[in-house]
Amino acid sequence: MSKTKFNRFFYDHLLNLLLPLLAVLAALLVGALILWVQGVDPWEAYKAMFLGAFGSKNGLADTLVKSVPLMLVGLGIAIAFRGGVINIGAEGQLITGALFVTFLGVTFGEKAPGAVGILLLLFAGALMGGLWGAIPGWLKAQLGVNEILSTIMMNAIAIQIGYYLLRGPMIDPAELAAGTNIPHSARLPKNLDMARFTDMAKALGFTKRAKELGIEGYAGQLYGVLVEPTRLHIGFLFAILMAILVYIFLWRTTIGYKIRAVGLNRQAARYAGINVKRNMVLSMTLSGAFAGLAGAVEILGLHHRMFEPTSVSAGYGFTGIVAALFGGLHPLGIIPSSILFGGLLVGGDKMQRAMQIPQVLITAILGLIVLFVVSTDFFKRKLQTRRISEEAETFFEKETGAGEEASA
Amino acid sequence: MKKRYLLLSLLLIVALTLVACGGNAATKAPKPEPTKSSEAHPTKASEPPVASGEKFRVAVVLPSTITDMAWSQALIDSLKRIQEKMGGEDKMEIAYTENMWNVTDAASAIRDYADGGYNLVIAHGTQYGASLFEIAPDFPDTSFAWGTATDTGKDKGVENVFAYEARAEQGGFVLGVLASALDKTGVLGVVGPVEAGDAKLYIDGFAAGAKYDKPDVKVNISYTGSFGDTALAAEAANTHISAGADVLTGSAQQVVGAIGVAKEKGVLWIGTQSDQSSLAPDTVVASQIYVWDGPFQDMINKHMSGVMGGETYALTLENGGLVLKYADWADKDAVAKAEQVKQMIVDGDLNVMDVIEGKAAPAMSGDEVSTGATRFEYPAEIKPVRIVMVLPSTITDLSWSQSLYDSVKDLQDHYGKDVIDFAYTENMWNVTDAAAALRDYADSGYDIVIAHGAQYGDTLFELAPDYPDTSFAWGTTTNFGADEGVTNVFAYEPRADQGGYVLGVIAAKLTKSGVVGVVGPIDAGDAKLHVDGFVAGVHATKPDAKVNISFTGNFGDTSLAAEAANTQISAGADVLTGSAQQVVGAIGVAKDKGVPWLGIQGDQSSVAPDTVVATDLYDWRPTILAMIQARSGGVLGGKVLQLTLANGGQRMIYSDKLPADVVEAAKAAEKGIIDGSIEIKAEPR
Amino acid sequence: MTQELTFAVIIIGILHSGIRLATPYLYAGLGEMFDQRAGVLNLGVDGIMLMGAFFGFYAVYQTGNAWLGVAAAVLVGIVMGLLMAVVSISFQAEQGISGIGLYMFGLGLSSLLFKTMLGTVEGVQGFSELKFQITQNFSLYDIPIIGPIFFNHSVLTYGAFLLVPISAYVLNKTTWGLKIKAAGQNPEAADSLGVNVTTVRYMTVILGAALAGLAGASLSISLLNIFQENMTNGMGFIAVALVYFGSWRPYGVLAGALLFSTVNALQLWAQVLNLPIPSDVAVMLPYLLTIIALAMPFRRAAQPAALTRPFTRGDN
Missing domain, CATH: 3.40.50.2300 (Response regulator)
Incomplete structure (x- = not known):
């Protein structure tokens, strides 16, 4: 490999990996310091974290389960960002989607045949979330109301609507009967449960456990995740499918192109004859739809009933933003970044359990990781600038006849 | 541009999985430690074995x-x-x-x-x-x-x-009682070394004991920052005496300097660790001696x-490792008082750590009016058990989560870590995370897995069949899974309307304006029960009193709760109550405005001791013990465990700020609820 | 002391609460306004507030001196601001993410410090409410209606309101204000006119964070006099929203903060007065009204052109 080629490879690809990795290491190092001050062995703690997220069948399954809402919310965030609007309202959109799905499922669920019912409900969740996202989109386009403001406010409104419904019209009748009055809904009929991986494996004839087959180590673990009973549900595949669809939508369709054009340069898009306002509402609506979809999948795949709103939304509206930006706001990038973030969250919890570290310490360390990693952009750019100038030099040498690889 | 993050994510996942792979074999879920059954108190000295010849x-x-x-x-x-x-x-x-x-x-x-x-x-x-x-x-x-x-x-x-x-705080407590009984000026002085270890325990106990005997006694504490600086310790003793102290204590080897000063100035000295009377027999009135035999x-x-x-x-005092030695010239009444307190500690009627941490109401003697409530007693022996809790908020929330944590911790303090081993995960308001934690804990072989929130139920019913030897518990609920065919799940439910009723009676008695206020979180669950009972209690006592109820729509919004309290007070309320962790904000306001507060769930008096005049404390110990004992009998679940006034699951704490007639009325209400003569009916709201 | 619940009592109650509750929003909102005017979006306000709340509380807890609490809160705000500035300005990080990172860091660290250094919720004697005693028998508080509304607040509340005209003056009448606006509107042009954009942005981010720290302290040592984990409960995010509400103008932020907190006071009264509104609906009122108010057809200023855009000197 020639020097130039290596340089280009180094600065374009290797650097992309090395710098953020160093940043994560640096953040973990600072975190280790805090852990050490707290009298916790950092090495043990981090080991517990990594193993908790990826080192066991259930840990890995939990990580994947957690990545589903992150992925779906993240896709919505990406569409909004690409369309030039900022959606901090995924929290509320997720809640309204989940509420609507629960309402329909509990009311009409018995009559719906399984698969069709699930598909309809997924659509309903997306519809409701989309509606909740369309409101701030419309307010921005028509009345100039800033979407950061309106989405933050609408999160609070969605939470209170949730409480109102769950305390009143939608409360589980059993709660009223028992007098405990916990604000959650009745369980959705079981025919509306999304299949778990283990159910699918069973249907395909895989019934034996890894131990029985003598598969050990990581292969056994993977096999376990796919076949043995875990909480991993088909929503994971659905989310990945959605990521691919969003990719196709944004890069291979005219509407997608228009959305991106508006996001890249509003003025230019307007001159090009694109209806900027309509596309802003559209991207906000789609963004909300994906958050609503996340709510629907959480209900159908995981919870099977609606709990207190914040217990279900669980901050995904914010962690989803981080996951989306880590994934480069690229639908396919969001897949691994959601899994990574899911892992960090699951591993962090595990660390708490394994070491009895206050959970807040993990929050602080996660914050550090985010801060450190976003800081690396700068160094990368700096180093790449240097590459460009170096290349310019070699180019100049070539032009003057000194270069040997002109023909290569 | 943003591709970097994508690649980063991929690489990290690869790295993590590699790490995970490598370590996979080495780590196993923690297995339950083999617990010793009989030797719960290992400090009892046994007879020396017959000399085996070897030195x-x-x-x-x-x-x-x-x-x-x-x-x-x-x-x-x-x-x-x-x-x-x-x-x-x-x-x-x-x-x-x-x-x-x-x-x-x-x-x-x-x-x-x-x-x-x-x-x-x-x-x-x-x-x-x-x-x-x-x-x-x-x-x-x-x-x-x-x-x-x-x-x-x-x-x-x-x-x-x-x-x-x-456990130096135990002797420290007794000596604190002695010191305040001997004291005439109302001031005690402490010469500590470094605020850590057994010195801190001793001094905390001493200060708590002194206050226990005389709440208004002043305990001046100074730390010299070293163990051996005799000169500084002497100077500290001098300072204390100038500030009016007439009984001194202190710890570590530095104190010899201080004892010298005490002797010179004719004030009393109380020693710890070793017998210090040889140094100044007429000055050292008592010592706590560590007997390591x-x-x-x-x-x-x-x-x-x-x-x-x-x-x-x-x-400990109980096992004879801490010995209290009094000078024979010491005031007999004071010594008798100290010995009485010592006996309470030995009998387990008084937990010094609780008093220090402000959990138990410090009162020298109170004539217990019998309400028919079960007084909590520790069963002599229980089977070793491993308990784990998944909590929706923090163990310092002063309410729902803390009340459970404190109860389990108390049981552990009493029975020892060998008998009660516990772990917890807090802030699990996210159901998905809670589910992961629950499964993980069940997998690690815990005996009792407590999911402390109604939102965790479905997860439990999924898990329970897979871990037939584990007991699960959750609440607030009455559903133990009979419909699902599950037999190893307990349901628990604090009947907050009972304590709420008693608090309502107190509120009605205390209010002069005829208006009382409630700062609730969300009108559901035990918060709703509390309000229902409270309203009933107020109206039963004072039918024309008004109960204004406001909900903040939130469990953690401290400042909104504070503002709600302000509003209630502006609207004329002169007694307030409320629940969930948000209430600390409201209590702060109540304190500022001089309005009494009636607490529920946890003991909130640490925020404002003079403001929190009564508390309906959720005491989970009977519930936990009920589970442990059911397990011993082979019953792993299938029961609803209520926390009631009758079974001691709810404990009323009355501050000494409450007028006697109010306490009487409250106790009468307790009695009525327990014997069934009072029936609590929720009014439509 | 039975008090008749007259209309006047209720109005006084609502306005008094509204003014007091506006305090933290004002500090945090005005600080964030400066940040955004200079072109930096700081989403980490809530985390900084929590750190300020803890350190302010802890200083008072240890020393009993409320002013030391203010100093501690401002100091820790400056440190947090410096961190944000280094990451967002020097390292040119994506501001939306770095703010969330800062928020998580502040939330986690303040709770951790609380757990290890205090462990339990306790009260302190912070700032109390001033009554403006003029002579022996007369205080401003005694003026009917006006007195109980305006002359019954702590010094930190007055400070917050005083900060509004000061901010307006700094922003509109001083060279530094001009530089801030230039840095946020057109950093390249500002640079060519000799304004050091990086320095200006550093200063404003640190100033904004110091004010956010103060906002936290106003909760922990003036309004509530306690500290509890995550006690801001998302107030910092509301403060960011109020900056948008106020169109990046100090008086606009004031209007937003007052509207939001007064409606909040109103809904609490609505509950107390037993109006037939479900509590949940009452609670969502301030959020709803804030959106509606902003949807009213008034002329609004556009956001600073260079908001969230990093600036590199000498490129292109």
């Missing part, structure tokens, strides 16, 4: 001198008594190194002793722990001991280390029988 060799590394009249001397005195019992120097050898304040030096001393073939090497200082755990594995045939500590290194795989501690005799016995370590010892 038993003990080496001690001491931070100060063996004549320090304090920490080091107490140990050496004990070892000498053991030596005598065992048959003199021929049977037992004692070697020691003094003044090992330098840890590096101490480490080499420890290693040298172990190398020299000593049977038991004692590192008599917390600071030696790190070195000890490095050295111990190299000498598997030697027993090591260190203190003050509770860590025997079991989880590090070390098996030949004993740990010991002195029991623990070390037991270590020697264990070593001889082949058990090299792994045991933790604690000196």
Whole structure:
């Protein structure tokens, strides 16, 4: 490999990996310091974290389960960002989607045949979330109301609507009967449960456990995740499918192109004859739809009933933003970044359990990781600038006849 | 541009999985430790074994001198008594190194002793722990001991280390009572070394004891910042006396300076650690003496029988490790008072740690009006159990989560870590995370898995069949899974309307404006029950009183709760109540405005002791014990456990700020609820 | 002391609460306004507030001096601001993410410090409410209606309101204000006119964070006099929203903060007065009204052109 080629490879690809990795290491190092001050062995703690997220069948399954809402919310965030609007309202959109799905499922669920019912409900969740996202989109386009403001406010409104419904019209009748009055809904009929991986494996004839087959180590673990009973549900595949669809939508369709054009340069898009306002509402609506979809999948795949709103939304509206930006706001990038973030969250919890570290310490360390990693952009750019100038030099040498690889 | 993040994510996942792969074999879910069943109180000294002919060799590394009249001397005195019992120097050898304040030096001393073939090497200082755990594995045939500590290194795989501690707060408490009984000026002085270890325990106990006897006594505490600075300790004693103190105490070897001053100025001195009366017989009115005989005799016995370590010892008043010695000229009444308190501690009626932490209401004597409520008693013996809790908020929320945590912690403090082993995860408001935690805990072999929130139920019913030997519990609910065919799930439910009713009676009695206010979180669950009962209680007592109810729509919005309290007060309310962790904000406002607060769930008096006049405390101990005992009987679940006033699951705490007639009315209400003559009916809201 | 619940009492109650509750929003909102005017979006306000709340509380807890609490809160705000500035300005990080990172860091660290250094919720004697005693028998508080509304607040509340005209003056009448606006509107042009954009942005981010720290302290040592984990409960995010509400103008932020907190006071009264509104609906009122108010057809200023855009000197 020639020097130039290596340089280009180094600065374009290797650097992309090395710098953020160093940043994560640096953040973990600072975190280790805090852990050490707290009298916790950092090495043990981090080991517990990594193993908790990826080192066991259930840990890995939990990580994947957690990545589903992150992925779906993240896709919505990406569409909004690409369309030039900022959606901090995924929290509320997720809640309204989940509420609507629960309402329909509990009311009409018995009559719906399984698969069709699930598909309809997924659509309903997306519809409701989309509606909740369309409101701030419309307010921005028509009345100039800033979407950061309106989405933050609408999160609070969605939470209170949730409480109102769950305390009143939608409360589980059993709660009223028992007098405990916990604000959650009745369980959705079981025919509306999304299949778990283990159910699918069973249907395909895989019934034996890894131990029985003598598969050990990581292969056994993977096999376990796919076949043995875990909480991993088909929503994971659905989310990945959605990521691919969003990719196709944004890069291979005219509407997608228009959305991106508006996001890249509003003025230019307007001159090009694109209806900027309509596309802003559209991207906000789609963004909300994906958050609503996340709510629907959480209900159908995981919870099977609606709990207190914040217990279900669980901050995904914010962690989803981080996951989306880590994934480069690229639908396919969001897949691994959601899994990574899911892992960090699951591993962090595990660390708490394994070491009895206050959970807040993990929050602080996660914050550090985010801060450190976003800081690396700068160094990368700096180093790449240097590459460009170096290349310019070699180019100049070539032009003057000194270069040997002109023909290569 | 943004591709970098994508690649980063991919790479990290690869890296993480590799790490995970590599470590996979090494880590296993923690297995339940083999718990000893019979020896719950290992400090009881057993008889020395028949001399086996071999000389038993003990080496001690001491931070100060063996004549320090304090920490080091107490140990050496004990070892000498053991030596005598065992048959003199021929049977037992004692070697020691003094003044090992330098840890590096101490480490080499420890290693040298172990190398020299000593049977038991004692590192008599917390600071030696790190070195000890490095050295111990190299000498598997030697027993090591260190203190003050509770860590025997079991989880590090070390098996030949004993740990010991002195529960100095117990004696400190009794001596605090004595001091305030002897005191005439209303001021006590404490000369502490460094605010840590047994010195801190002792001083905390002392201050709490003094206040227990006389709430308005002033306890001035000064720390010299060192153990050996006698001059500074003397100066501190002088200062205390100038500030009006007429009884002094203090700890560590530095105190000899202070005792000198006390003698000179004619004030009384109370000693700890070692018997300090020899220094100034007419000044030292009492001492708490550490008697290490029991623990070390037991270590020697264990070593001889082949058990090299792994045991933790604690000196307490109960097991005779802490001995109180009073001068024979000491005031008899004061000593009697102190002895009475000591007996309460020994009997378990008074938990000093609770008083220090402000959990138990400090009251010297109260005539208990019988309400028919079950008084909580610790069963003499329970089966060792491993409990784990998944909590929606934090263990410091002063309400829902903390009440459970405190109860389990209290049981552990009483029975010891060997009997009650527990873990918890807090802030699990996210159901998905909670589910992962629950499954994980069930997988790690815990006996009782408590999911402390109604939102966790579905997860439990999914899990329970997979772990038939584990008991699960959740609440607030009455559903233990009969429909699902599950038999190992307990349901629990605090009948908050009961305590709420009693609080309502108090509110009605206290209000002058005829308006009382409620600052609730969300009108659901036990918060709703509380309000229902509260309203009923108010109206039963004062039908024309108004109860204004506001909900913040949130469990954690402290400032909104504060503002709600402000609003209530502006609207004329002169008594307030409320629930969930948000209420600390409201209590702060109540304190500012001088309005009494009626608490529920946790004991909130730490925020404003004068404002929180009554509390309906959720006492989970009977519930937990009910589960443990059901398990002993082979019943793993299938029951609804209610927390009621009758079964002691709800405990009313009345502050001494409450007028006597109000307390009487409240107790009458308690009685009525318990015997069924009062029926609580929720009014439509 | 039975008090008749007259209309006047209720109005006084609502307005008094509204003014007091506006305090933290004002500090945090005005600080954030400066940040955004200079072109930096700081989403980490809530985390900084929590750190300020803890350190302010802890200082008072240890020393009993409320002013030391203010100093501690401002100091820790400056440190947090410096961190944000380094990450967002020097390292040119994506501001939306770095703010969330800062928020998580502040939330986690303040709770951790609380757990290890205090462990339990306790009260302190912070700032109390001033009554403006003029002579022996007369205080401004005694003036009917006006007195109980305006002359019954702590010094930190007055400070917050005083900060509004000061901010307006700094922003509109001083060279530094001009530089801030230039840095946020057109950094390249500002640079060519000799304004050091990086320095200006550093200063404003640190100033904004110091004010956010103060906002936290106003909760923990003036309004509530306690500290509890996550006690801001998302107030910092509301403060960011109020900056948008106020169109990046001090008086606009004031209007937003007053509207939001007064409606909040109103809904609490609505509950107390037993109006037939479900509590949940009452609670969502301030959020709803804030959106509606902003949807009213008034002329609004556009956001600073260079908001969230990093600036590199000498490129292109």
